[in-house]
Amino acid sequence: MEKWDVVVVGAGPGGSYAAKTAAEKGLKTVFFERGDKPGEKNSSGAGLGTRWWRDFPEIMGKLPELPSYRKADMIVIKVVDEENRVRLVHGTTGSDRDGSRWSNSLDKGMAGAAIYRLDLDPLIADMAVQAGAELRTSTLVSDVIMDGGIVTGVKTEKGEPIAAEVVIAADGGMSTMARKSGMRNRWGGGCTLVPQLDFGCDGDKLDAVVGNAEWCWFGPFNGAYQMNFAESFHLGAGKWLRPDWDTKPTEVLERVMEIPAFRKFCKVVDAEMREYQAHFLPWLKKPVKTYTGGMMLVGDAGGFPCPLDGEGIWHACMSGRIAAETAALAISKGDVSERVLAEYERRWKASPLGLEHRFGDEFVELWDHSIFDPEIMKGLIQLLLEFSEIHPFSILFDWSDDHVSCLNQHIEHMFDMVPEFSEFASKYMSPLGNTISPQVVRRALLQAKPKVPLLKLLSDDMYLKVLARLNRKLAARLDGV
Ligand SMILES: Cc1cc2nc3c(=O)[nH]c(=O)nc-3n(C[C@H](O)[C@H](O)[C@H](O)COP(=O)(O)OP(=O)(O)OC[C@H]3O[C@@H](n4cnc5c(N)ncnc54)[C@H](O)[C@@H]3O)c2cc1C
Incomplete structure (x- = not known):
């Protein structure tokens, strides 16, 4: 049977960053992605805030080369009153700032980016491959292999067994690995479905109207985000998935589309709706259980997205990095038991990731x-x-x-x-x-x-x-x- 130090399931941001870190630590690493290429299965656009410059400058520095990139210096909040009139509240701006000035400290302001997942995910996966990890796409991992209560590998859909010292499960919110290992069944509340509309538009006109800004729409009806990319934008909104949910997810978006200012905006930038997407997102007070013997859960699989706004890509990369570092430590000790992997939870709780969840x-x-x-x-x-x-x-x-x-x-x-x-x-x-x-x-x-x-x-x-x-x-x- 093939044997690796680290097997990572999923090449989203969490999985790829874990694979990159593990390979950089000299561990023999393979990562699996069910899609034909990383990012293909992921519908979220990515709004990446200023702290990315502190924690992942190597990624931020490369984003401007990618086709969907738009710099995000400002969040413009469109406050709509009951008569559908729009009032503006805006955040601080920093148009002359770039990553080199943001990398060592987090000053006030906003110096982020908006990027499509079809651009972001392959970028991080390529970094992992450059570091020495092997990427296998079009491969669905369907089961875990267990021995004496410890995860010792995974099985692909074709029944191929792959042995590992440590498995890092980064297979998203529905995590097959978490379920098959018995770590959890269903989330049990606190999740959301995020419906999102993708609009193509004229990039020059979008430059003129929105500049380097992300937009949010807040009104008595609810709230929705508008993430702007090079030649397109997303309109989306999340809501708890609960039995008392009496509106369809799309109804919030339809309500925003009725606001005259939004309709005018669409006309001015030649917007054309291209796709309706809906994606599951764990949106919990705090992660429930993130490790067991031989395996750690990162990103959405571990329930890491921010309990305040559902942002989860930074959390996926941070937890991926910490999981890979913990894997290196456990492998060097020759002990990957649950007791040793508990170090993962100690580390993420002590990091800025833990701070994010302290007030979940x-x-x-x-x-x-x-x-x-x-x-x-x-x-x-x-x-x-x-x-x-x-x-x-x-x-x-x-x-x-x-x-x-x-x-x-x-x-x-x-x-x-x-x-x-x-x-x-x-x-x-x-x-x-x-x-x-x-x-x-x-x-x-x-x-x-x-x-x-x-x-x-x-x-x-x-x-x-x-x-x-x-x-x-x-x-x-x-x-x-
Ligand atoms: C509509 C929407 C908008 C969002 N906007 C933002 C935003 O602007 N900023 C932000 O920070 N966060 C945002 N989020 C949250 C963010 O998308 C997630 O938190 C983040 O993608 C989690 O990364 P991950 O690597 O843990 O999981 P994922 O991104 O879900 O990646 C999991 C990967 O694993 C693969 N996979 C799954 N199962 C298997 C399997 N069995 N075998 C092999 N491969 C498998 C999948 O194909 C996928 O590539 C948004 C979420 C949604 C739904």
Whole structure:
């Protein structure tokens, strides 16, 4: 039987990055992909934020050479009111920044990229091959081989057995490897289906209208992302897969397509809808179980996507890297038991990946009380508009760092702006702030003074009411902090 140090299942970002790292460590590595080429089976477009420059500069540096690449310096949030009128809130910009200036530190701002998976996945897979890993495409891995409760290899669809010291399962959210090894059956809630429309358009016109920006549409109806590429864009939205789901996934997208400004945008850039895609995504509070004897799960297979926004490609590459490093350690010790592979979980928990999941409960709670509830969404829209009035260039939508750090900054800002100003802020954001960062809440409450812009937005009568309420709440809250 063929024998490898490391067998990786799946050549998505997680699998390819794991194969690259394992090969660079001198391990004899093979990785399998069921598609004819990496990326072929993956529908997501990839929005890659600033932290990519810190963690994967070798990938970011190569992206501009690829056909679908669009630089992303800004996130433009289109806030739509109940009459379908659009208001803008935008994030910080950094058009003169490039990777070399971003690689060593994470400054504020946005310096990311948007790229098709058909470009991104082969790029990372090629890097793994360059490092010495062997890629086998058009090969579906259908089973694991087990010996005494330890995974010792895999079997391809054709029944071919492949032995391994360590298996790294990077076979996506539906992971056959996780199920066949008995690590889990179904996810048991907290997953999403992401419907997405792919539009082709005129690249020059898109340059003129969107520049280097990603767009989001937020309205009382829900929220949707618009990811812009060289000559195309995606409109997509996710929602928990739950029995009480009473709207079809496509209904959110249809609602955005009714907004006059979106229709006008499509006309101006000569947009033509090309494809409807829908893809499963685990969107959990935190990963459940990520290792067993002889095997580790990375990326979507391990349930790693960010609990705040469902972003998962950075998480796949980070977990792939950590899994391969742990495999090298276990193989060097001659012990790949569950006890030794527990090091994988210790390492990812101690990394920025772990930080992302430390507040998974709170992030999921925030979504549960916002975007998926139309009534609360109205409150969120109000809050966004208030922020834009008070502080148009705030870092509110700056996703340059780990999401928990960003959310922390957002909360700090919110308290600077007097939390009681918005019902949504005091009801849903303040408890979140108390959990994530009690010091910030305490400091902000101690310093909270109504700011001049309040006067601009509220009638005198309303302003006095807010002040009276603020004073009462401040006194009560400070007792409890
Ligand atoms: C519509 C949509 C939009 C998204 N947008 C973004 C975004 O903008 N930014 C972001 O960071 N994240 C985004 N995500 C999340 C992101 O796509 C995933 O988190 C990420 O792709 C996970 O990478 P992975 O390598 O773990 O798994 P995958 O990308 O799912 O790759 C798994 C690979 O394994 C192969 N495979 C599966 N089973 C087998 C088998 N049995 N044998 C052999 N090969 C197999 C598959 O063909 C695939 O190539 C989005 C997700 C969706 C659904």
